[in-house]
Amino acid sequence: MSIENSLHSRAEALTSLITQHASGAVANISKSRSMRSTVQERDQIQVVINACQELTALLTEPYEWIANAAWGYVDSVALSLVLCLKVHRHVPKNGGTISLVDLAAKTGSSVVLISEVF
Known part of the structure; x- marks a missing residue:
């Protein structure tokens, strides 16, 4: 067969x-x-x-299976980066805003990393 x-x-x-x-x-x-x-x-x-x-x-085609498995980790990676970069400490409370450039500077990260992950 x-x-x-x-x-x-x-x-x-x-x-x-x-x-x-x-x-x-x-x-x-x-x-x-x-x-x-x-x-x-x-x-x-x-x-x-x-x-x-x-x-x-x-x-499911193998490439679709792999893509679906990889997308399953996106939220965990984003949350891990939020905690590692301490993003929550730099975003103003009560609905305030912070620019992407300022957030990158305060976290010691890059604008590209933050914009692509979040």
Whole structure:
């Protein structure tokens, strides 16, 4: 069996699994009188989540996958830089403003770094 056929078969199997388990999970939740889900319902929902993630991985081009993974770190990097540069100490309170040039000077950073990260 070729890799393309194997991927196609796996994608079909995942689609079927998602359909079955999602339908079952929705049916169970709508029948349930409790606001809390049971272990079985949570397990069924987790199966759907895992299958969706695997299907997404199968259908996503490698360059898109890498770009999505990299974008996932942007907020953490920006927050880390805010803390390292102590930006919060230099931005005026109560809605005041500071120019980009002044902020760069006060943090010892560059205008380019601040403008591209924030």
